[in-house]
Amino acid sequence: MLKVRCGPYAALEQAFLRQLDSLQKDDPFTPIAVVAPSRRMAERLERLAAGRPRLAVRFHTFHSLALQLVREDGQESRKLVGDPLLFDRLVDSLLGSGPRPKGLASSYRSTLKDLIDAGVEPRAGELVDEGLLSGKEEAERLRGLLDLLARYEKSLEQLGVLTPAGLVRRAAELAPKSAALGRFKALLYYGFYDLVGLQAEFFEAVAGEFPVTLYFPYRKGHPAYAFADRFFETKLHQGGTVPEPVEAPAEPLGDALFVPGRSAKAPEGFLRFLTASGASDEAWRVAKEILRLVEEEGVLPSEIGVVARALDPYRSALADAFRASAVPFHMSAEEPLLKRPAARACWTLLALARREFPALSVLDLTASPFFKLPPGASAGRWSALVRRLRIHRGWLQWEGRLPGEDAALWTLLKELKAELEPKGRRSWGEWAEYAAALLDRRFDAGGDEAFKAVLDELCSLEVLDLLGGKPEFPEFLEALDDRLHSAGLPVTDEPNQGVSVLDAMEARGSSFRVLFLVGLKQGLFPRVIREDPLLRDRARKALRDAGGYWIGQKKDGYDEEKLLFHLLVSSARERLYCCWPRSDEEGRSQVPSIYLFDLFRAAGLDPKRLALREDVPRQPERRLCSNALAPYLTPREASLAAALAGADPWSLHKALGWEAGALKALREGALELDRYGAPGPKDGVVGPLAEHLAWLKGHGLSPSTLENLAACPFRYLASKVLKLAEPEEPCEASKVDPARAGTLYHEALEAFYRHPKAKGDVRAAVDASFGKLDWRAMGLYPLLWEFEKERMARALEAFLRWDLAEQAQSGFVPELFEQGLDGKLEVALPKALEGMRFHGRADRLDSDGKSFRVVDYKRTAKSKKLAKRVSEGEALQPPVYLELAAQRKEFAGQAQGGAVFYPVESFLEEPEPDPYTAQDHAALRKAVLERIGALLKAVAEGRFVIKPQEGEQGYCDWCPFPAVCRKNHAMTLVRARRAP
Structure with a gap:
């Protein structure tokens, strides 16, 4: 029949x-x-x-x-269920309790689905026993898989679950x-x-x-x-x-496609070819061509198709380009749910505790427009506070540093912790209700589509109650994590309206007046076919040929790719545009699809001489200034095209109601940034700043500020002139904050040397200094703090024993601690800074009665020696402190005995004092003072040009102002190199 x-x-x-x-x-x-x-x-x-x-x-x-x-x-x-999450968790329970990769259950479930869809029954194991597969290892793998299949189907039967295959x-x-x-x-x-x-x-x-x-x-x-x-x-x-x-x-092109030795002339104007750099440019050009087809050739949007083998790589690019150009379209693909701000905020909240309250997540949550802040709270103020406290993550950091700083934030966090760490076990449905109530209580987003979708996904987890058992809240969140990361929302609201944007599988059987095939590159179309490692093609072939089960081999996928391409080519009635990226978004070269070359052959075309090929320029000025596309540019694109072409865009701005004055200023600023020549105001050459110079003369300069000025004048401009805040880097809960560690070393050493009796028992003195410190205040886990405290104490003990021995040998003894220094230097100061003083705070000043030396404690050693860094202008603290200390009455008549840096932690292994000797200072003193004079002259003249120092030891790695200096802008660098 x-x-x-x-x-x-x-x-x-x-x-x-x-x-x-x-x-x-x-x-x-x-x-x-x-x-x-x-x-x-x-x-x-x-x-x-x-x-x-x-x-x-x-x-x-x-x-x-x-x-x-x-x-x-x-x-x-039985209850019909098609939820893959339920099946994954069921398979996971059948795999046993041993450790395994997170995605293993999903892989097994996919393979079991292939077997079940093919009608393979567990009794097929009898065929394995009869020699279905010759390889022992492969036979054992298949036997194990069939055993898992039997237990899986039995479990489904016991649970009363009917799968789509069972239906x-x-x-x-x-x-x-x-x-x-x-x-x-x-x-x-x-x-x-x-x-x-x-x-x-x-x-x-x-x-x-x-x-x-x-x-x-x-x-x-x-x-x-x-x-x-x-x-x-x-x-x-x-x-x-x-x-x-x-x-x-008759279909001449389709007849010849994939048929070796056969070609046919395509109808006049049927084939067009477009190449671009990246998916965004490809989508942009397709959008403009659609506008042209509609306007000039009368093609209806509903008669046009845009198809990719898989839409994921092109989903966002096509949607953004079509929306920007007002192209009506409908797209079958969904965008990730967590791409929506409301959904992302929901998951951020629910995952706070399991992620140990990361500071950035807390700040993102409190800054969300959907989150209900306590009355009078300020997300901006909280952000500044958290950065100042250098909180990174971990409840112990919050508990150790936040109380007493902001009661509202601390109360909120304690409430969230209690809500996100509920005790006991509940059913999946009960946990879903609990989480939904929590979101409703903490968010004001009832009308948001994504928020409603999150609540729907929560409710969908009730299906897991079919498995029995009552999970704890962390297990519930783990399942919700999988659910939310796989969930999506429609890209468009109206189905079947406008241009059809489809993947190749969905486009089967469709017909288009005009079709754009996008993403025609190797690896995407044809896609990469991989064997199933759990059920290889050899086993599949044996089940099909010898066992009689209708199961496909993965390698057959390449034949399906050919069929899909042929069907798509045949679905275009009047015109076919073949589009591929010649490079990706970063400019890396891409390989066109091998199917393109078969299409060229079938159409009798030489790929090197394609008259109907258009290479979409990567440069905006070339792409936008095409006369053919001018009528289809958006207002923003038309404005940019006019500006790039040297035309006057201001009349267009006025007609569109834009703020022409601001745009003009921005354009002039952009042109200034891209010019050749000497550095100008936007490069930091701002001219004399009378107000700042007056302030500087009154406050003076410290060696650390001089070092920053020498390393990069632009940092001085950002910090001291523009008064930009230097962001604090958060400290991880897995290690001691380096700045805090340095302070601890300084405090312990000062306390030790101020109490001579302590020298009798070095370890006891060190323990006394560290004993009052609490792990909460340090923001570390207790065990980790005990380990770090012991390591730091051993470093201090090793250093002090060495230091006491060195003092006994050299005759130098500590005289002053954390001593403020202030005075003038023999520097030729510019007129605006005449009389300016220099200041600083020395960790320690030693004397042997005839000479004095400057001692500075460091946590770790530098790879470059101190004397070398002074000679290259990187370290100015030792010579400046020597000059200022010589002006103190305590050292009147004493010679400058040099300076030394003590990297405390290096003494755990091998002492590494880093000296700057009196001989070094005598040799370098004149050059150092001249360098300081030159730096201050540049300040007086208002010259603060960037001096990039990239690389492993480069200054740029720890500069707090990388976002404003434009060190990666080519023309800024060219001008900076021309600075005197």
Whole structure:
């Protein structure tokens, strides 16, 4: 009772409509069922049949038809569930309790689905025992997989769960005696070119008892249809059925595609080729071409298709380009739910505790417009406070540093901690209700689409109650994490309106007046096919050939890729645009799809001489200044094009109601930044700053400020002149804050040397200094703080023992600690700074009665020696402190004995004092003072040009102002190198 009609989709459509008309010619209410492989194809057939009285025609997919049969029977007590998360967790429970990768259960579930869809039963293990596979290891792997399949299906049965595959299997059993199927005069199956095993059984069960016509997209002997060969030969000739070819119009290009040695001339103007740099430029050019087609050639948006093999790499680029250019479109793909701010804020809140309250997440949450702040609270003030306290993550950091600083924030965090760490076990449904109530309480986003979607995803987790058991809240959040990261929202609201943006699978069977194929590059179309490591192709082939199960091999996917490409090429009626990225967004070269070259061959084209190829320029000025595209530019693009072309864009700005004055200033500023020549005001050459110089003369300069000025004058401008705040880097809970560690060393050393009695028991003195410190105040975990405290104490003890021995040998003894220094230097100061003083604070000043030395404590050692850094102008503290200390009365008549840096932690292994000797100072003193004079002259003249120092030891690595200095801007660097 099966009739098979085969041919290309375009011919099948007409044959399908003719048969539909014929079946209802005498009675327009003749009941007919139409079954398609996808909902989209069923809707397309329904639209094709529109305009005729089709009240008695029912359009189904395999799933919906199976569901109707099972519901009609009324005997199925199991609950239909298609949620992959439930199946993943069930498989995970069957894999045992040992450690395994997070995605392993999902991989097993996918393989089990292939076996179940193919109708493979656990008893297929008997075939393995009979030598189905020759390789012992592969046979054992398959046997283990079939054992897992048996336990999986048994568990589903015990849980009372009916899977979609189980639904189809049950429908196949019911089909021969179905009253619902018997009411149809005919069943028209349309558009599938392959079926999995259970679908094939369902189809055969229906075709064996009822009048069925199959419209099968297939051209016998054509290489592009090789993927459908096996199904055609094996399944469609049973019972004496002879497939009937449908008369189809000539299709020269399709006839030649993938046929070696054959070519055909494509219709005039049919083929166009576009290349661009990256998906964004590709999408931009497609959008402009669509506007041109609509405006100049009268093509309706609904007659245009844009298709990629997979939409994910192009989803955002196409949506952004079409919206910017006002191209009406509908897209089947969804955008990630967590891309929406409200959804992201919800997950940020729920995940705070499991992520140990990261400071950035807390600040993002409190800055969200959806989050309910306590009365009088300020997210901006909280952000500044958290950065000042250098909180990174971990409840202990919050607990140790925040109390006493801001009561409202601390109260909020304590409340959130209690809400996000509930005790006990509850059902999945109860946890979903708890989380939903928490979100409702903390957010004001009831009308937001994404917020509603999050609540829906929470409710969907109730299905996991079928598995039994009551999870704790962290386990619930783990499942919610998987759910939210896989959830999506529609990109467009109106289906089937405007340009169709589809992936290749959804576009099967469609027809377009104009089609754009985007993303034609290797790795995307054709996609990369990989074997299933759990069920390799050799095992699949054995199950299919020897076992009789209708299961496909993964490598057959390459044949399907060819078929999809051929179907897409054939779906364009008047014009086909083939688009590919010649490079990605970063400029890396991309390889065009191999299918393009077969298309070139089939069309008789030389790929090196494509007259109809357009290379979309990467540079905005070349891309936007095309006369052909000028009418289709957005106002912003038109403004930019006018500015780049040297035209006057201000009249356009005025007509659009833009703030022309501000735009003009911005344009002039941009031109200034890109000019050649000497540095100017935007490079830091600002001229004398009288107010700042007066302030500087009154306050003086410290050596650290001089060092920053020498390293990069622009940092001095940002910090001291513009008064930009230097952001504090947060400190991780896994290590001691370096600044805090340095302070601890200084305090301990000062306390030690101020109490001479302590020298009798060095370790006791060190323990006394550290004993009062609490892990909460340090923001570390208790055990970690104990470890760090012991390490730092051992470093101090090692240093002090060495230092005491060195003092005994050299005769130098500490005289002054944390001593403020102030005075003048023998520097030729500019007139505006005459009389300016210098100041600083020395860690320690030693004396032997004849000379004095400057001692500075450091945490770790530098790779470059101190004397070398002084000679290169990197370290100015030692010479300046020596000059200032010489002016103190305590050292009157004493010689300058040099300076030394003590990196305390290096003494744990090998002492590394870093000296700047009296001889070094005598040799370098004049040059140092001249360098300081030159720096101050530049300050007086207002010259603060950047001096980038990239690399591992470069100054730029720890500069707090990388976002404002433009060190990566080419022309800024060119001008900076020309600075005196």
